[in-house]
Amino acid sequence: MELITEAGDERIADYRALTDVELRTRWEPPHGLFIAEGELVLRRALRAGYRPRSFLVEAKRAGQVADLDGAPVYGADPEVLEQVTGFHVHRGVLASFHRRSLPPASEVLAQARRVVILEDVNNHTNLGAIFRGVAALGVDAVLLSPTCADPLYRRSVRVSMGEVFAVPYAKLEPWPDALAQVRDAGYTIMAMTPADDAVPMQRLTGAQRLRPALLLGAEGPGLSRQALAASDLRVRLPMRRGVDSLNVAAATAVACWELTRDDDFEEEPDGAAGAVAAAAPAAEPETSGPVTSARAEELWAVAALSGDDAARAAWSMPDEGRSPGEQPGPGEPVERERELLLGGEDRG
Structure with a gap:
């Protein structure tokens, strides 16, 4: 040293x-x-x-x-x-x-069966959570529009718990014209939208599920008109209690589960996702006792997936790098959680 x-x-x-x-x-x-x-x-x-x-x-x-x-x-x-x-x-x-050179989109598409395509997802926290969900739920790759955030930016890597290293990804450009390349590779492009005329995902036919390309937009604006027009069909997640949308990372995870739930697979404890179970400590109360860094990162990523702003504020990592204007407001449950995050053995 x-x-x-x-x-x-x-x-x-x-x-x-x-x-x-x-x-x-x-x-x-x-x-x-x-x-x-x-x-x-x-x-x-x-x-x-x-x-x-x-x-x-x-x-x-x-x-x-x-x-x-x-x-x-x-x-x-x-x-x-x-x-x-x-x-x-x-x-x-x-x-x-x-860094390594990214593979061309054509190579990623040829080696995958199911992919997620992201348009303008420029929030590093959401992007990292999406990669973690994609890895956990068995989707094969991610394609990014040119304006998406960098998967290898520190916060994206941290929130994904390193799953950005396990999931193949590529840039899809020029955008949105390159969506035609996805269709030509044999995929059905499914645009996620809360529109009433969108097909509920549980009603997708077997043929539509064969080689899906799930297309999602940034939180807030959603997909552009051009991206929607380039899709083969529009799909949505059924909602209750008047809720019309989810956080983009949570929506991606639920949609990926819907596409892969009939798979016959066994868990892989020795894979990247399984390493979390091996490295993380046993479950601990979320409001008392020391929480190690590895456990805290998991809790933080789960909070990010939830789309609950208060939960994300509570489990924000102390070094998240917010500017003063982005700091949690008065009354948000941060201080105790930060004490917990800093307690106990650091396991990375």
């Missing part, structure tokens, strides 16, 4: 200002890197074949990465880490990885 004593040390330039979304968006893709946060996530990146550039750890936790090689390990005191990154690195370890 090489000790870092100053935040300006050029050896750790990859980790500067991690909470500045605009800066990181300009810096990471052109320089061909991304950041993984937490031991569990960085080990998933390694298992997926991503090549590390460096590891940055709290000096006293260097043992967490003692078995890793292939890149330099830098250690620093917590104060230096916070100066560099812009937040308290309570998981104790970060890693910088080389």
